[in-house]
Amino acid sequence: MISIRLYFFQVSCFPLASYQVLVWSGRFIWRGRNGNNREGGENPPRAQRCEGDWQANATGEFSGKGPDQEEPESEDRPERRQKHVWKAGFSIKGTDMEILNNSTTVVADKSFSDRDSQDIAGEAHRFSDGDRNAFYQTIFSRRDVRGQFLPDNIPEDVLSRVLMAAHYAPSVGFMQPWNFVVIQSKETKQQVHQLFDKAHQEAAEMFPPEKREIYRNLKLEGILESPVNICITCDKQRAGPVVVGRTHIPEMDVYSSVCAVQNLWLASRAEGLGLGWVSILNPRSLKELLEIPEGVVPVAYICLGYVSRFFDKPELQTAGWRQRLPLVELVNFEGYGKPAGGEADDQLLARISRDQQELETKGYQPGFVTAR
Ligand SMILES: Cc1cc2nc3c(=O)[nH]c(=O)nc-3n(C[C@H](O)[C@H](O)[C@H](O)COP(=O)(O)O)c2cc1C
Secondary structure: OEEEEEEEEEEEEEEEOOEEEEEEEEEEEEEEOOOEOOOOOEOOHHHHOEEEEEEEEOOOEEEEEEOOOOOOOOOOOOOOOEEEEEEEEEEEEOOEEEEEEEEEEEEEOOOOOOOOOOOOHHHHOOOOHHHHHHHHHHHHHOOEOOOOEOOOOOOHHHHHHHHHHHHOOOOHHHOOOOOEEEEOOHHHHHHHHHHHHHHHHHHHOOOOHHHHHHHHHOOOOOOOOOOEEEEEEEEOOOOOOOOOOOOOOOOHHHHHHHHHHHHHHHHHHHOOEEEEEEOOOOHHHHHHHHOOOOOEEEEEEEEEEEEOOOOOOOHHHHOOOOOOOOHHHOOOOOOOOOOOOOHHHHHHHHHHHHHHHHHHHHOOOHHHHOOO
């Protein structure tokens, strides 16, 4: 809902080339509710109130700029300052101006510097094409690394950054239930490796006989070769017994620690570091070895270090253990396992299918982020 009140109205006329252009300009107050808040309710009118200058010419083009906004800075995003740029057609009947095809662009820009207005509101918050490419490239080129570790030291600034990325992960009720046990001593690594050896042998027996030999030959850890190992834990008591968001699903705290692991994994890839997750360990033995107290769960044991190479595809895929599933078979509509329910769903699936085929055949291409 948008209403624009124009007050103090001025008409000026000035020569441009060989003809004259009529220009109206003035001040406006803009009030609108053009979106829902994060809880899904309507924004209060005052949240969308601002003042600014407008200008219109005789060709029926109208534009306005809101140099400032009256709403207080948002609590959860205090850095978010906004600049509004409007472009619209208009018609004038008597003294009333009717705004046609109103489009509003919110340019989020701390500095309020002039930027070209863009037509899609979502673009205001979106990263540049280059940054989005870097982001997706990180995701699609991340690998679980086991056998390609180099002994090179990880500089402390790099280690600090990737740990920070992990710590800034989301967590249920903002619990931040994680600890990061950094292991660099050869002795501790050897002890963990012994735990792996034992669990690995036990695991082989769990597979059907025809798969056991293949399993035994898979390289599934890089504990000794990698310069740094990190055990990421989850302290279930970190925020007391009742935690916002964990009231009905107690595993949410462990899921939060997994989010930290994923942040660490992606940040490491961006830094050129390989990361391998080792889960073939008896958790009780690992807890004992690392002196992890009662109520704290070892969530992930990871190996970290520079690598000789990153493979294009998961090693388990290359070894023929399992293939990447087609995403279209995993996207359901309105209920688990339910197929596409209309043309829009079909179109989405067709797009997903094309995107995945391209990824699988050509690998990640920078054009991924632009509409094709
Ligand atoms: C929770 C979890 C546990 C994993 N545990 C192991 C492991 O014990 N040993 C191993 O070699 N890889 C482990 N992986 C890595 C997966 O095998 C790997 O992510 C998968 O094969 C896909 O390959 P990619 O990560 O290179 O894309 C684990 C991954 C996850 C998410």
